Amino acid sequence: MTLLSVENLRVSFPTPSGPVEVVKGLSFDLGRERLGIVGESGSGKSMTGRAILRLIRSPGHQIADKMEFDGIDLQNRSERQMRQLRGARISMVMQDPKFSLNPVMTIGAQIAEALRVHEKLPRRAVRARVLEMLEAVRINDPERVMKLYPHEVSGGMGQRVMIAMMLIPQPDLLIADEPTSALDVSVQAQVLDLIDELVREKGMGLILISHDLNLVARYCDRIMVMNAGRVVETCAADDLHKAQHPYTQGLLAAVPRMEETRDELPVLDRSQWSGT
Amino acid sequence: MPADAPVSKRLQRSAGSIGGFVVVTLLTFIGLLAITFFIGRVVPIDPVLSVVGDRATQEQYDAAKIALGLDRPLVMQFFSYVGDVFQGDLGRSISTNRDVAADLTRVFPATLEMATLGIIIGVGLGVPLGVYAAARQGSWVDQIIRVFALLGYSVPAFWLGLVGLAVFYAGLGWVSGPGRVDIFYEGLVPARTGLMLVDAALAGDWDVFWNALDHLGLPAAILGFFSLAYIARMTRSFMLDQLGQEYVTTARVKGVPEWRVIWGHAFRPIRVPLITVIGLSYAALLEGSVMIETVFSWPGIGNYLTVALLNADMNAVLGATLVIGAVFILINKLSDVLYRVLDPRSR
Amino acid sequence: MTTRQWLLADSPSSKLQANLGRGYRMMHALLRNPLAVVGMVILLVLIFAAAFAPWIAPYSPIGQNLGERLLPPSFEHWMGTDELGRDIFSRVVYGARITLMIVALVAVISAPMGLLIGAIAGYFGGWTDRILMGVTDVFLSMPKLILALAFVAALGPGIENAIIAIAITAWPAYARIARAETMTFRNSEFISAMRLLGASHARIITGHVLPLCTSSMIVRVTLDMAGIILTAAGLGFLGLGAQPPLPEWGAMISRGRTFILDQWWVATMPGFAIILVSLGFCFLGDGLRDVLDPKQGGKS
Numbered sequence: 001m002t003l004l005s006v007e008n009l010r011v012s013f014p015t016p017s018g019p020v021e022v023v024k025g026l027s028f029d030l031g032r033e034r035l036g037i038v039g040e041s042g043s044g045k046s047m048t049g050r051a052i053l054r055l056i057r058s059p060g061h062q063i064a065d066k067m068e069f070d071g072i073d074l075q076n077r078s079e080r081q082m083r084q085l086r087g088a089r090i091s092m093v094m095q096d097p098k099f100s101l102n103p104v105m106t107i108g109a110q111i112a113e114a115l116r117v118h119e120k121l122p123r124r125a126v127r128a129r130v131l132e133m134l135e136a137v138r139i140n141d142p143e144r145v146m147k148l149y150p151h152e153v154s155g156g157m158g159q160r161v162m163i164a165m166m167l168i169p170q171p172d173l174l175i176a177d178e179p180t181s182a183l184d185v186s187v188q189a190q191v192l193d194l195i196d197e198l199v200r201e202k203g204m205g206l207i208l209i210s211h212d213l214n215l216v217a218r219y220c221d222r223i224m225v226m227n228a229g230r231v232v233e234t235c236a237a238d239d240l241h242k243a244q245h246p247y248t249q250g251l252l253a254a255v256p257r258m259e260e261t262r263d264e265l266p267v268l269d270r271s272q273w274s275g276t
Numbered sequence: 277m278p279a280d281a282p283v284s285k286r287l288q289r290s291a292g293s294i295g296g297f298v299v300v301t302l303l304t305f306i307g308l309l310a311i312t313f314f315i316g317r318v319v320p321i322d323p324v325l326s327v328v329g330d331r332a333t334q335e336q337y338d339a340a341k342i343a344l345g346l347d348r349p350l351v352m353q354f355f356s357y358v359g360d361v362f363q364g365d366l367g368r369s370i371s372t373n374r375d376v377a378a379d380l381t382r383v384f385p386a387t388l389e390m391a392t393l394g395i396i397i398g399v400g401l402g403v404p405l406g407v408y409a410a411a412r413q414g415s416w417v418d419q420i421i422r423v424f425a426l427l428g429y430s431v432p433a434f435w436l437g438l439v440g441l442a443v444f445y446a447g448l449g450w451v452s453g454p455g456r457v458d459i460f461y462e463g464l465v466p467a468r469t470g471l472m473l474v475d476a477a478l479a480g481d482w483d484v485f486w487n488a489l490d491h492l493g494l495p496a497a498i499l500g501f502f503s504l505a506y507i508a509r510m511t512r513s514f515m516l517d518q519l520g521q522e523y524v525t526t527a528r529v530k531g532v533p534e535w536r537v538i539w540g541h542a543f544r545p546i547r548v549p550l551i552t553v554i555g556l557s558y559a560a561l562l563e564g565s566v567m568i569e570t571v572f573s574w575p576g577i578g579n580y581l582t583v584a585l586l587n588a589d590m591n592a593v594l595g596a597t598l599v600i601g602a603v604f605i606l607i608n609k610l611s612d613v614l615y616r617v618l619d620p621r622s623r
Numbered sequence: 624m625t626t627r628q629w630l631l632a633d634s635p636s637s638k639l640q641a642n643l644g645r646g647y648r649m650m651h652a653l654l655r656n657p658l659a660v661v662g663m664v665i666l667l668v669l670i671f672a673a674a675f676a677p678w679i680a681p682y683s684p685i686g687q688n689l690g691e692r693l694l695p696p697s698f699e700h701w702m703g704t705d706e707l708g709r710d711i712f713s714r715v716v717y718g719a720r721i722t723l724m725i726v727a728l729v730a731v732i733s734a735p736m737g738l739l740i741g742a743i744a745g746y747f748g749g750w751t752d753r754i755l756m757g758v759t760d761v762f763l764s765m766p767k768l769i770l771a772l773a774f775v776a777a778l779g780p781g782i783e784n785a786i787i788a789i790a791i792t793a794w795p796a797y798a799r800i801a802r803a804e805t806m807t808f809r810n811s812e813f814i815s816a817m818r819l820l821g822a823s824h825a826r827i828i829t830g831h832v833l834p835l836c837t838s839s840m841i842v843r844v845t846l847d848m849a850g851i852i853l854t855a856a857g858l859g860f861l862g863l864g865a866q867p868p869l870p871e872w873g874a875m876i877s878r879g880r881t882f883i884l885d886q887w888w889v890a891t892m893p894g895f896a897i898i899l900v901s902l903g904f905c906f907l908g909d910g911l912r913d914v915l916d917p918k919q920g921g922k923s
Contacts, residue, residue: 439883441883
């Protein structure tokens with residue numbers, strides 16, 4: 001069953017020397033599965049995530065032959081209809097909780113807002129749901145945390161707050177855009193395990209956007225490798241080591257190993273695929 | 277009691293910042309006194325003449341020279357000057373022949389009334405315009421607001437006052453002319469606060485109230501335009517900063533409606549810096565009233581200052597400079613300390 | 624190689640080429656900003672009017688003709704005549720000279736003063752910094768116009784004194800900027816390298832610190848010009864600036880005040896000149912900031 005279907009997605013930004021395409025004709029289908037999108041910075045992977053939510057800000061521009069979510073044509077929806085989908089059906093966890101949480105709103109208020117824009121609930125019920133959700137993301141003492149401001153909690157806790165906020169309206173698809181790259185290595189696994197667990201439990205679809213091949217291979221079913229706005233390779237996570245495309249092979253080779261025997265890590269030789 | 281720790285810490289911090297505020301304000305005020313002292317006693321070639329005026333007799337001149345203690349060293353003169361000022365003694369005005377301090381308390385409320393109405397107009401229009409321009413960045417509305425705001429930096433206040441009088445008073449007859457009230461309303465209500473609108477309301481005399489408002493409207497609106505320009509420009513710039521932040525995208529991802537993204541999310545963090553901006557422009561309006569009051573024959577501190585300037589009445593000039601400067605500094609520093617107390621991030 | 628390519632070379636071979644290339648790129652960016660272009664045109668017109676006033680003005684700026692007093696704008700007198708029968712357009716054109724002189728002198732006095740004080744405070748740090756910035760802060764938290772008024776009152780009315788008074792109140796803002804700029808590269812490698820080479824403090828400040836502060840200074844001075852023009856006009860309006868019969872715009876408005884209700888053109892025309900020139904500086908300053916300080920780009 002297809003949850004999301006994208007065909008020939010293009011995202012472009014105008015510059016003084018003409019428009020520049022950062023996503024150049026991307027197509028993929030997603031079921032209730034875990035898809036990883038990998039690529040270097042600037043490969044267009046984050047823009048893909050935002051384009052699905054139709055959140056490319058002006059003067060940026062997005063266009064696609066088809067963008068369908070659960071039978072709904074995303075392209076023909078009005079801004080108002082899109083808002084009903086955002087958060088409620090498709091949600092996104094962003095990179096750094098230091099910047100992605102409102103600095104002058106309490107954590108409780110921010111989570112409650114995510115619920116309230118979609119469901120009319122009495123105050124008490126909202127509060128109960130928020131507390132429940134905070135517990136679900138393993139926050140001890142949620143009563144206290146609700147009253148804190150984002151700068152008063154650690155990065156790992158902030159990201160768990162972010163996850164709580166994005167999952168509280170119970171969406172069907174979660175996009176996680178580099179959810180751990182701003183966190184300490186020690187808490188990265190905790191956060192990803194948490195996302196993994198909640199996504200499986202609720203049977204949601206997940207798009208995990210990351211530059212880290214190993215991490216994506218561990219947490220996803222399928223992997224899509226992007227370079228310069230194009231998909232260069234799609235494969236099952238287990239078959240990643242069998243990758244065909246020279247770019248993917250190059251990326252794999254550049255990852256340091258635990259038992260390193262090479263004197264120097266190889267640098268990508270871009271001449272093999274660029275300019276084609 | 278670990279739960280209480282943040283509260284006591286918070287109190288300690290704000291006590292610290294208030295202590296620092298008092299010290300800095302006092303130092304700045306001493307600096308202001310040093311400048312007015314310098315202007316009054318050092319810059320003029322003959323300070324005595326500048327104090328008594330050039331119509332003084334030889335006896336008056338000699339008496340003033342001794343009274344000013346000009347034979348003593350400058351440092352001693354400065355100390356006695358500071359002492360006098362702190363006792364509320366600003367000397368005598370040669371043009372009104374009254375104590376400058378008494379004169380200033382009499383004229384200050386008129387300026388305060390005009391500046392206050394001006395800032396209300398400026399904030400009421402400037403903030404929404406700035407927010408709107410930022411939300412529609414690059415659109416023609418934004419461009420118009422931008423040029424409009426720059427006009428506020430380019431139009432001479434006195435010129436706008438004159439043109440306003442010519443158009444709205446002489447031409448269209450929409451407002452009353454110069455002065456605070458029509459001549460036959462003068463002195464009808466007892467001056468309790470010195471603020472004409474408040475006094476009239478207190479006395480329940482609504483004829484006077486409406487007439488005073490009619491006189492106040494145009495000069496206050498012109499002052500308001502200048503603060504509007506500054507406030508709209510700063511609001512726009514602050515809002516653009518916030519709208520580019522990641523948390524705004526978060527709010528959009530959550531499905532929050534655009535007006536709530538703007539007012540409920542992006543506007544929230546700028547409320548505190550806006551207080552500083554509003555404080556600064558309020559202080560600037562007190563200063564800007566000098567030019568406006570001259571044009572509208574408004575009997576406030578600005579008019580007092582310009583009359584004194586033309587009569588080379590140095591005590592009155594320095595007294596008015598000192599009062600405007602002190603209010604200016606106080607508002608400046610107060611909005612600074614408010615910033616630190618109100619922003620949750622600095623707690 | 625075309626001139627354009629030479630200017631835009633990634634690795635210029637001489638200092639001259641690098642500087643010219645930088646200038647070319649800035650000019651290019653500036654020309655793309657419509658408001659900045661408008662500002663430049665206005666200022667060019669101002670300079671042109673000031674330079675060629677005798678040829679542009681159809682009448683003498685001070686020659687009285689009582690038979691033609693208070694005439695409304697017409698083909699012979701584009702902006703009408705004043706109470707002494709002088710052609711207002713001619714006076715406005717000559718007034719450009721006075722405005723340009725005030726603006727230039729204030730900039731020449733206050734910008735280097737602020738630059739030097741700020742750079743010294745930022746470069747040496749410690750007590751030098753604390754004392755210099757303390758004084759700067761005191762000046763900064765004063766109302767500028769009032770202070771200028773008080774200074775002129777003490778010095779006596781006149782255009783020179785007005786310029787001195789404005790310059791005295793304008794420098795602190797520049798000192799703040801220069802200090803902030805200096806602080807950012809005070810501990811950088813190239814300054815340490817200069818010191819190791821045995822350069823004196825004076826040489827480092829004048830040769831390396833000051834030039835690096837100039838671009839933000841130019842932006843700030845341009846943006847401040849409107850305020851300086853308004854203050855100068857205000858002093859003229861109050862009778863403390865330029866004295867009659869000098870055709871200073873503020874003083875001209877002051878003369879026209881008496882006739883504002885019946886002969887509106889006497890007071891309004893010089894006002895338009897003030898607004899136009901101030902707006903020109905604002906537009907150009909905004910554009911320059913967008914070019915020189917991209918992180919502020921298009922924000923305010």
